[in-house]
Amino acid sequence: MLVxxxxxxxxxFSVLGALGLIIFRHPxxxxxxFLVTLVSLAGLYALLSAKLLFAxxxxxxxxxxxxxxxxxxxxxxIQPDQLPAEKTKITYLVAGGVAVTPVAFFLLKVVNRLPxxxxxxxxxxxxxxKEVGLIFFREWLVPFEIVSILLLTALVGAVVLAGKREKNx
Amino acid sequence: xxxxxxxxxxxLFCLGVxxxxxxxxxxxxxxxxxLMLNASNLAFxxxxxxxxxxDGHVLALLIMxxxxxEAALALAVVILLHKQxxxxxxxxxxxxxx
Numbered sequence: 136m137l138v139x140x141x142x143x144x145x146x147x148f149s150v151l152g153a154l155g156l157i158i159f160r161h162p163x164x165x166x167x168x169f170l171v172t173l174v175s176l177a178g179l180y181a182l183l184s185a186k187l188l189f190a191x192x193x194x195x196x197x198x199x200x201x202x203x204x205x206x207x208x209x210x211x212x213i214q215p216d217q218l219p220a221e222k223t224k225i226t227y228l229v230a231g232g233v234a235v236t237p238v239a240f241f242l243l244k245v246v247n248r249l250p251x252x253x254x255x256x257x258x259x260x261x262x263x264x265k266e267v268g269l270i271f272f273r274e275w276l277v278p279f280e281i282v283s284i285l286l287l288t289a290l291v292g293a294v295v296l297a298g299k300r301e302k303n304x
Numbered sequence: 305x306x307x308x309x310x311x312x313x314x315x316l317f318c319l320g321v322x323x324x325x326x327x328x329x330x331x332x333x334x335x336x337x338x339l340m341l342n343a344s345n346l347a348f349x350x351x352x353x354x355x356x357x358x359d360g361h362v363l364a365l366l367i368m369x370x371x372x373x374e375a376a377l378a379l380a381v382v383i384l385l386h387k388q389x390x391x392x393x394x395x396x397x398x399x400x401x402x
Contacts, residue, residue, distance in 0.1 A: 146312050153316055153339055157323035162331030162392075169335045172316070176342055179309065183353045188345075188364055195368055200338070200375050207379045208331055211386050219328040219393040227326035234325065235318045242317075246310045252354060253305055262352075267361045275362045282369045289373035297380040 138254065142182055148175040157228065160218060166205050173197040184257035187267045309350035316343035330382055330392050334375075341371050 148171055155168030177192040260266050271279060316339060323336030345364040352360025381400075389396045 142308060146308070149312065150315060150319070153319040153323075156332065156335055156339065157319060157327060159332075160329075162329055162335075165329075165332050165335060169339065172339065173342065176346060179312075179346060180349055183309065183349050185349045185352070185361055185364075188349060188361055191365065191368060192345075195372065196342070200372055203375055203379065204331070204335065207383065211383070211392075213392060217390060217392055219391070219395075221328055224326060228322060231322035231325035235321050238321075239314055239318045242314045243311060246307055246314065249307070249310070250354070251305055251307050254309075254353065257353065257356070261356070262358060262361055267358050267365075270358050271362050271365070274359070275366075278362075278366055282366055285373050286369060289376045293376045293380040296377070297383050 138182060141178065142254075145175040145178040145182070148172070149179070160221070161215070162208050162213065162218075163205070166201065166208060170197060170201055173201060182254065183262075185262040187262060187264050306350055306354050309353075310347060313343045313347040313350065316340075316346065328394050330394050333394055334378055334382075338371060338375075341367055 152168045152170070152172030152175065156165045156172070159165045159168060173192065173196050177189050177197065180192055181189040320336045320340035320343060323339065324333055327333055327336070345367055348360040348364045348367070352358055385396050385399065386392065388399065
């Protein structure tokens with residue numbers, strides 16, 4: 136009972152946050168609204184017994200990545216006249232919605248073909264740090280290493296791109 | 305029911321697609337892409353719960369790492385373009401053409 140109530144709350148909040156993201160004009164308002172989506176998604180992960188992902192969604196996504204985005208938005212000190220005019224925003228939003236509807240119907244049909252089950256509390260240890268870590272480092276070791284190389288490349292690339300450079304030699 | 309989570313993930317994904325399609329402000333487009341990644345994360349975790357199998361959690365972790373790398377690089381490019389042009393329009397990305 137409580138689980139259903141919590142799911143409804145989190146689902147409504149996440150959809151409202153996403154709507155705010157695509158409707159608000161200033162990116163700062165959009166970022167704050169997206170933060171609501173991220174936090175309610177963390178709640179949904181907790182309802183699905185994904186304890187590690189719940190913590191990481193809050194710490195890494197809502198904490199680190201979004202604070203990086205908000206930091207850059209504040210760093211650029213965006214004035215309203217710098218934003219693109221977007222006079223036809225409503226038209227494009229409606230057109231995008233119409234264009235995406237068939238895809239959504241297809242995906243919903245696919246979902247309906249899948250087996251269904253009520254969500255209850257999973258077995259002890261499902262989704263904990265130890266269990267996910269064991270799978271991660273035993274069966275997914277190569278993707279883990281590739282992702283570490285990707286992060287290193289992104290770090291070096293960001294420093295090279297955004298850092299100061301000497302005048303043309 | 306697990307279907308509700310999957311339907312929510314479809315809705316969030318479609319909202320992300322509409323955001324990318326309809327908006328021209330760079331930051332909004334970027335966060336719409338993140339919204340799509342998050343919707344796929346939700347689907348992975350719902351499937352992991354359905355199958356009682358934690359591989360979906362690992363994939364969601366990998367997606368988070370990719371999103372972090374994407375954020376770092378994309379924001380660096382945006383700072384450069386904003387210095388160059390003073391605009392936040394996705395159209396200024398045509399400057400990146402060789």
